[in-house]
Amino acid sequence: MALLLFKQILSLFLIMACGFLIVRLRLLKSSDSRMLSVLSIYLIVPCVIVKAFQIELTEQVRNGFLLAVVAAVGAHICLLFISFVLKRLLGLDAVERASVIYSNAGNLVIPLVTAILGDEWVIYSSAFICVQQIFMWTHGQMILSGQRGVNWKKLFLNVNVISIALGLAFMLLHVRLPDILYSSVSALAGTIGPVSMIMLGMLLAEVDLKRIVRNGRVYLVTAFRLIVTPLIMLCLIKISGLAGAVPQGRTILYVSFLAMMTPAATMVTQLSQLNENRPDFASSVNVMTTLLCVVTMPLLTKAFMSWI
Numbered sequence: 001m002a003l004l005l006f007k008q009i010l011s012l013f014l015i016m017a018c019g020f021l022i023v024r025l026r027l028l029k030s031s032d033s034r035m036l037s038v039l040s041i042y043l044i045v046p047c048v049i050v051k052a053f054q055i056e057l058t059e060q061v062r063n064g065f066l067l068a069v070v071a072a073v074g075a076h077i078c079l080l081f082i083s084f085v086l087k088r089l090l091g092l093d094a095v096e097r098a099s100v101i102y103s104n105a106g107n108l109v110i111p112l113v114t115a116i117l118g119d120e121w122v123i124y125s126s127a128f129i130c131v132q133q134i135f136m137w138t139h140g141q142m143i144l145s146g147q148r149g150v151n152w153k154k155l156f157l158n159v160n161v162i163s164i165a166l167g168l169a170f171m172l173l174h175v176r177l178p179d180i181l182y183s184s185v186s187a188l189a190g191t192i193g194p195v196s197m198i199m200l201g202m203l204l205a206e207v208d209l210k211r212i213v214r215n216g217r218v219y220l221v222t223a224f225r226l227i228v229t230p231l232i233m234l235c236l237i238k239i240s241g242l243a244g245a246v247p248q249g250r251t252i253l254y255v256s257f258l259a260m261m262t263p264a265a266t267m268v269t270q271l272s273q274l275n276e277n278r279p280d281f282a283s284s285v286n287v288m289t290t291l292l293c294v295v296t297m298p299l300l301t302k303a304f305m306s307w308i
Helices: 002-024 030-052 059-090 094-101 105-116 119-145 152-156 159-172 179-189 192-204 209-213 216-240 249-260 266-274 279-307
Strands: none
Touching: 002 105, 002 192, 002 279, 030 105, 030 119, 030 159, 030 179, 030 192, 059 094, 059 119, 059 216, 059 249, 094 119, 094 216, 094 266, 094 279, 105 119, 105 192, 105 249, 119 152, 119 159, 119 249, 119 266, 152 159, 192 279, 209 279, 216 249, 216 279, 249 279, 266 279
16 A cells, blocks of 8 residues: 555656646746646535545445544644644744644545545545634634634635535435536546646746755654654554444545645645745745655555554
């Protein structure tokens, strides 16, 4: 599994290199990646989520989905506690804490789960995304903006949350999309990997890597995002015994664990830009964690398969 994951990540990174070269050859500008970002957020990811819920609601699927939700909620609560401790011990600011807590679960995990395990497992990654969106637009928005209170409008009008609610409704009511519409949704969903990686490659093309590698705090946050917190989560999964709670519980928890060990969320950078709260540093952490995850994710996968 670790070797398969490594190959899939390398495949995605080769696609990312194409986006990098397009900008380096001056065919496009790095800022043009915004179009791909909009396509991904507002069109492709919703299609992926809706397609994931187009399965028969069996007892096994229902119990597995509930397990994935419990794992996601538990993981975020633990991450909030860890970030609080890090704030006290190491003086991590809001951007650093948000980068440790929130992972790039949407853009990276869905194509990886699809390639490694198959379409039928995407529903469990959708559970993690749903929980993360709620935490991101409540806790994440508050600490990055420095304001108290939750923007419920942004939460409930978030396109990913709407897509998950719609997908859940379809699954619970046994609604199946017409063949023509399903084919269109499926075709769009299949582009999430290439589009996301081309977008990241275009962004990386104009990043000052020398400035990033000279910032010691970037390494600190990267270590906690990619290594320390996933290992803590792995120990908690082992101790909890949840892997045996439902049939195929081990694989379901691996999907959740895969979401936990991905790079820092792109959304943290976007919210930092919106709130003028150290967007350069947030971008640096995103770049560093994206580059290094090709090593850490396969190793952590091997640890998961060995211990759980």
